[in-house]
Amino acid sequence: MQTYQLMVNGAPHAVTSEPDKPLLWVLRDHLKLKGAKYGCGIAQCGACTVHIDGVAVQSCVLPISRVSGRVTTIEGLAKNGLLHPVQSAWIEHDVPQCGYCQAGQIMSAAAMLAVNPAPTDVDIDTAMSGNYCRCGTYVRIRAAIHAAAEARSVEGEAEV
Amino acid sequence: MNNVLTRRHFLKASALTSGGLMLELTLSGPLLAEALGTLVGSKELNAWVQISSSGQITIYSSVPEMGQGIKTALPMIIAEEMGAKWDDVKVLKSDVDSARFGLQGAGGSTSIPRNFDSMRTMGASAREMLIGAASEALEVDRAELEAKDSKVIHLSGESLSFGALAALAVRQPIPDPATLSFKDPKAYTIIGTSIAGVDNLGIVLGQSQFGIDVDVPNMRYAAYTRCPRLGGVPISFNEQAIKALPGVLDAFILTPDARAGQSSMSFLDGLAVLQGGVAIVGEDTWSVLNAKSNLKVVWDESAASTDSWSQMRREAKNLAGTAGGQIKRDSPVEAALNAPSNKAIDAFYEFPYVAHICMEPMNCTVHYIAGTESEAPRMEVWVPSQFPGQVKEVAKNLLGVDEERVTVNMTRMGGGFGRRAVHDFAAEAMAIAARTEGPVKLTWTRTDDIHQDFFRVGGFENMKAAVSPEGKLVAWDQHYIGFARNGKAVIGSGLRGNEFSMTAMPNARVRQSLIDIKTHCGAWRAPGANTNAFVEQSFLHELSVLAGRDHAEFLIELMGERRWLSEGNINALNTGRAIDVIQLAAQKSGWGKAMPQGWGQGLAFYFCHAAHIAEVADVYVDADQNFKVGKVTVAVDVGPIINLSGALSQVQGSIVDGLSTMALQQITMTNGRINQDNFDQYPVMRMGATPEIDVHFIQSNHQSTGLGEPALPPLAPAVTNAIFAATGTRIRSMPLSQEGFKLV
Numbered sequence: 001m002q003t004y005q006l007m008v009n010g011a012p013h014a015v016t017s018e019p020d021k022p023l024l025w026v027l028r029d030h031l032k033l034k035g036a037k038y039g040c041g042i043a044q045c046g047a048c049t050v051h052i053d054g055v056a057v058q059s060c061v062l063p064i065s066r067v068s069g070r071v072t073t074i075e076g077l078a079k080n081g082l083l084h085p086v087q088s089a090w091i092e093h094d095v096p097q098c099g100y101c102q103a104g105q106i107m108s109a110a111a112m113l114a115v116n117p118a119p120t121d122v123d124i125d126t127a128m129s130g131n132y133c134r135c136g137t138y139v140r141i142r143a144a145i146h147a148a149a150e151a152r153s154v155e156g157e158a159e160v
Numbered sequence: 161m162n163n164v165l166t167r168r169h170f171l172k173a174s175a176l177t178s179g180g181l182m183l184e185l186t187l188s189g190p191l192l193a194e195a196l197g198t199l200v201g202s203k204e205l206n207a208w209v210q211i212s213s214s215g216q217i218t219i220y221s222s223v224p225e226m227g228q229g230i231k232t233a234l235p236m237i238i239a240e241e242m243g244a245k246w247d248d249v250k251v252l253k254s255d256v257d258s259a260r261f262g263l264q265g266a267g268g269s270t271s272i273p274r275n276f277d278s279m280r281t282m283g284a285s286a287r288e289m290l291i292g293a294a295s296e297a298l299e300v301d302r303a304e305l306e307a308k309d310s311k312v313i314h315l316s317g318e319s320l321s322f323g324a325l326a327a328l329a330v331r332q333p334i335p336d337p338a339t340l341s342f343k344d345p346k347a348y349t350i351i352g353t354s355i356a357g358v359d360n361l362g363i364v365l366g367q368s369q370f371g372i373d374v375d376v377p378n379m380r381y382a383a384y385t386r387c388p389r390l391g392g393v394p395i396s397f398n399e400q401a402i403k404a405l406p407g408v409l410d411a412f413i414l415t416p417d418a419r420a421g422q423s424s425m426s427f428l429d430g431l432a433v434l435q436g437g438v439a440i441v442g443e444d445t446w447s448v449l450n451a452k453s454n455l456k457v458v459w460d461e462s463a464a465s466t467d468s469w470s471q472m473r474r475e476a477k478n479l480a481g482t483a484g485g486q487i488k489r490d491s492p493v494e495a496a497l498n499a500p501s502n503k504a505i506d507a508f509y510e511f512p513y514v515a516h517i518c519m520e521p522m523n524c525t526v527h528y529i530a531g532t533e534s535e536a537p538r539m540e541v542w543v544p545s546q547f548p549g550q551v552k553e554v555a556k557n558l559l560g561v562d563e564e565r566v567t568v569n570m571t572r573m574g575g576g577f578g579r580r581a582v583h584d585f586a587a588e589a590m591a592i593a594a595r596t597e598g599p600v601k602l603t604w605t606r607t608d609d610i611h612q613d614f615f616r617v618g619g620f621e622n623m624k625a626a627v628s629p630e631g632k633l634v635a636w637d638q639h640y641i642g643f644a645r646n647g648k649a650v651i652g653s654g655l656r657g658n659e660f661s662m663t664a665m666p667n668a669r670v671r672q673s674l675i676d677i678k679t680h681c682g683a684w685r686a687p688g689a690n691t692n693a694f695v696e697q698s699f700l701h702e703l704s705v706l707a708g709r710d711h712a713e714f715l716i717e718l719m720g721e722r723r724w725l726s727e728g729n730i731n732a733l734n735t736g737r738a739i740d741v742i743q744l745a746a747q748k749s750g751w752g753k754a755m756p757q758g759w760g761q762g763l764a765f766y767f768c769h770a771a772h773i774a775e776v777a778d779v780y781v782d783a784d785q786n787f788k789v790g791k792v793t794v795a796v797d798v799g800p801i802i803n804l805s806g807a808l809s810q811v812q813g814s815i816v817d818g819l820s821t822m823a824l825q826q827i828t829m830t831n832g833r834i835n836q837d838n839f840d841q842y843p844v845m846r847m848g849a850t851p852e853i854d855v856h857f858i859q860s861n862h863q864s865t866g867l868g869e870p871a872l873p874p875l876a877p878a879v880t881n882a883i884f885a886a887t888g889t890r891i892r893s894m895p896l897s898q899e900g901f902k903l904v
């Protein structure tokens with residue numbers, strides 16, 4: 001057991017853990033942040049997607065000992081009481097069905113828009129290819145990402 | 161004992177402490193537990209309405225939510241009939257209590273037809289009480305009043321808000337349901353519009369609401385390991401080593417228990433729902449999953465399943481040539497099949513077992529409090545279940561806890577698709593909790609979730625038919641080869657006897673042979689229909705091609721006269737509605753138009769779950785047999801739509817799910833062991849393969865019915881028929897990845 005210093009959603013945390021415990025389980029069980037989900041544990045489904053320094057990462061296969069950088073989870077995406085444009089677009093387009101995959105989808109979408117503010121359908125398909133949706137909400141995810149891209153450009157927002 | 165026919169609905173009004181109105185619909189008499197698929201026709205009253213003096217309208221939704229949108233749709237019906245403004249409505253989930261809410265279940269696409277009238281009754285009763293209150297307050301005739309926008313408005317324009325009226329309304333007599341009148345659908349302002357899911361905000365914020373997120377004080381975490389071969393029983397395991405691993409608190413063997421299977425879900429049939437295995441309890445999820453991966457168990461496999469998919473296929477192929485089987489329908493076909501002037505085909509179709517793979521793996525949290533001399537044991541359960549009330553039966557059967565001493569909290573489900581109608585995972589959690597101090601959460605790994613599924617059953621059909629020189633279907637000979645457990649067809653296997661092909665054809669012989677298996681099978685989104693549609697609708701296309709006929713015209717001709725095969729029965733085919741959706745799908749898709757090189761169109765129709773649906777797929781196939789579904793046009797008749805956004809979501813989801821399954825998914829087993837361990841071996845379609853989906857609703861005057869399942873079955877044959885149109889290759893087996901066709 002070792003103690004690791006994590007920065008999660010802007011707050012510092014000291015976590016005592018085995019070095020090979022995946023970040024996903026540290027977030028869910030130690031820090032009680034249940035937004036990132038377990039779907040497969042082998043980097044196939046994207047349900048566990050979080051940001052590390054703004055980049056989308058599948059937290060189920062990332063040992064805590066290898067986490068370096070600021071972690072953002074779905075719980076930390078809305079800032080100052082304002083939804084992220086992706087979150088607003090998700091509501092606007094009534095994307096979720098069961099909703100289980102959606103935290104991962106939203107984190108992947110937000111990370112893509114941060115580097116590609118005006119994605120094409122192909123850009124979206126590529127960036128989102130790590131995220132399964134068993135309920136089949138892909139049509140609406142695509143539409144919502146385009147809408148979020150539009151909203152961001154209107155607001156002239158710089159940072160995610 | 162009352163039965164379902166004499167059950168009465170009672171409305172009760174009572175005052176909220178804040179001075180508002182609370183309307184509660186209750187049931188008298190015990191609830192008849194009903195199995196999946198037999199739910200249509202019973203009418204439970206499944207809600208509560210509260211109006212606070214500040215005007216907040218709270219509607220409790222008692223049907224479990226798994227992504228089908230029912231938590232939004234049912235409250236919409238109440239709000240509409242009340243004259244509420246949707247913005248004033250807050251929806252909360254109810255407790256699990258059959259005395260108050262009746263059967264709290266979601267399955268068989270039945271929640272809308274089962275609840276529509278009771279929701280209307282609740283809404284109209286509330287409206288009449290509010291109008292009565294306003295008539296007293298304003299001293300005017302009630303005929304001069306109207307409820308609208310959360311207000312009661314007088315002809316003069318004077319109005320009182322629902323909130324202001326709530327305290328008075330509670331003292332109004334409860335209207336006799338027979339005197340209630342309902343809104344003219346033309347005046348609807350909520351039903352038929354697009355309302356976003358009531359839980360969307362919580363979901364996008366990542367707020368926890370799923371079973372797997374449950375966290376209660378002093379909770380422990382558990383993993384469970386069954387024998388890789390179904391039915392194997394643990395003898396011993398490396399207990400010392402496991403208990404020494406970090407974060408592990410306990411590890412023990414559980415023996416199988418058949419009592420947990422004595423559920424009122426008829427298809428379980430006493431199955432040992434608690435399978436033997438090794439439980440590991442620990443401080444957090446990863447510790448127990450890590451220990452699980454280090455587990456070494458000695459199994460007694462003497463009674464384990466020996467099922468193998470390859471063996472099943474061999475048996476089925478042998479059976480296909482023979483005359484045996486149970487006769488479902490027997491009119492003469494031989495003469496027409498053998499007549500030299502007719503053209504005949506003999507085709508062998510097959511479809512695989514598939515898994516549910518709900519995105520949220522099975523899980524359940526249980527706090528068991530052992531009994532003492534003076535007090536019987538108690539239990540609290542947090543469970544993502546399609547039938548949470550049944551969890552109480554499991555507790556009773558397995559641990560003898562009285563149903564009234566079990567508190568069940570229903571959580572949102574990360575998918576259901578029929579899987580969460582079986583509570584083996586809850587039985588495991590209870591058995592573990594019974595040996596654990598404090599609450600404990602059992603989480604399955606994805607591998608557990610796949611291996612331990614109650615699968616969509618695979619099967620085979622030998623199809624023969626003949627068409628006359630005039631291009632008419634003159635003989636239909638269908639031999640279904642499916643599966644049984646202890647001699648009884650498993651759910652989803654076999655023909656129901658009311659399939660369209662069987663009922664519409666004058667010369668039809670239909671037989672069914674069943675092979676006995678041990679593999680667990682269950683309800684999987686549109687059980688039976690999702691495989692039968694593939695075979696029937698692909699084969700009909702083979703026949704229209706053989707006859708040189710246009711397929712839409714051929715299907716419409718088969719429907720014959722516009723008629724309802726059983727007048728007034730929503731579960732009977734209405735050929736008029738069928739013809740309408742086929743024609744609409746054809747028209748909207750530009751059926752018959754010239755397609756570019758490599759493209760083809762395919763059409764399929766299916767009737768199930770009271771829904772008439774036709775689909776046309778536009779598919780491109782390249783020289784390497786990569787195929788892309790460019791567009792799917794869907795024509796749906798499920799009567800008036802409650803929530804347009806929700807209904808559209810269900811159709812879009814069914815198309816994606818149907819495509820993902822038919823293109824990519826197959827479960828196989830070897831000597832009782834499931835061969836697919838995780839998503840790398842059992843893939844789900846990714847976003848890039850998603851077609852454009854163009855949906856058209858015919859809002860016919862029939863009763864509104866559900867849409868969680870029926871848009872899925874026609875998709876597979878629409879796609880394979882399109883691949884035939886594009887390439888001339890007929891696909892008679894799924895998944896397409898096994899047939900050399902790759903979805904891109």
Ligand code: FES
Nearest residue numbers: 039040045046060
């Ligand atoms: S849980 Fe991490 S990718 Fe599936």
Ligand code: FES
Nearest residue numbers: 098099133134135
């Ligand atoms: S919304 Fe259910 S898995 Fe995506």
